[in-house]
Amino acid sequence: MAVSFDLFDTLVSVDTPEDPAAAVAAELRDRGVSVPSDFGDAYREVHIDAPAGAEVPLPAHVAAALSSRGVDAPNNAPRRAVVAAFDPEVERRRDALTAIDAAAERGPVALCSNCSVPELVGRTLYRGGLRGSFDAIVTSVGCGWRKPDARMFEHVGAQLDVEPDSIVHVGDDPETDGGIEAVGGEFVNVAETPLSDLPAALESVP
Template sequence: MSNDDRQIAVTFDLFGTLVSTTRPEDPAGAVAEELRAREVSVPDNWCELYATPHVEIEPGMELPLPDHVRAALEEVGAEYGGEDVVTAAVRAAFDRRAELRDGATEAIDAANEYGRVGVLSNCSVPGLVERTLERVELGDRFDAVLASVDVGYRKPDPRAFEAAADRLGVDPTALVHVGDDPETDGGIEEIGGTPILLGDVPLSAVPTRLSEVQSR
């Protein structure tokens, strides 16, 4: 097989890479507001509870934010009306307006020329990655969409990238990951994959960079 025929797959980080979005200035307060809207009695010391770990997990694993919120409420015996209530409140607290970044569509189109394409995003809110993709009309553009809350591991943990490579049907060394965070997105190098970091090249230059990677 020549270099030009080498099969690669490409994953994109979502937040800060393909889309720009705003996070709540006060996440604990935003979650509390949505809980109250669903008739959950939020404890007076909620900010302290929200900032305190309540569930033990191993390094690199992702804890779904609703699990953390439920554990915080249970710590003080607060009733919350069921798991779905908390999940809906958490999702509503973080579901914000998103805008497609300049060059994103062109970068995705270029990636599709070389093989399968996916999203690999750190996100502890169930359904938020999919909801954001729908907002910017990218919901049907990918062969796989992986959020850390579903995979169970956060970048830069190698298991997150390995899960993406598996879903896209390539060896981890053939995975190219495009992202904006050197610490998390750059972690793909640990499994022998290739990072394209937006601190090094702009999103508009990703098509050219992919061509260079493919021709190695």
């Protein structure tokens, strides 16, 4: 058996900007970018025609939003602004390490996280004391696909050298994390099976 874990709202809680567009705009201004007055509208529009299930990195979206208003942002400013805007305080969930250790006793363990912000997962793992806890780390911004798309779970399987139908995926969102069921794996919802109960739950999996 292989186990993969969602990150945000499963293993950790993080603070996120109440108004992401405003937070990104402020960081862009700090980097000398002339932010248009209607950047909030541009931020909420679709600018990149991505395939269904694909992840659009947030810096690429921000650059396209600025470009749609005739603004050029040089020197990698969109990426630096996005990374700075999403720089969270992190609280590891109680029993997260116990759950990961229990999964590791059964087989390889992966992190499988939807995240469009570069560097955010790495910072979160470091600040949450979870760095080094996984055999593989798969993010949507890294692999190009978002849960529930099957290709993300297939990528997890490839990283762990297992078939996707042997993966038990632990997460908080049935709509995204529950996508593991479409490839034959099993979904464990932490709203129904808290991390403290995961060791016993894994024992019952064939």
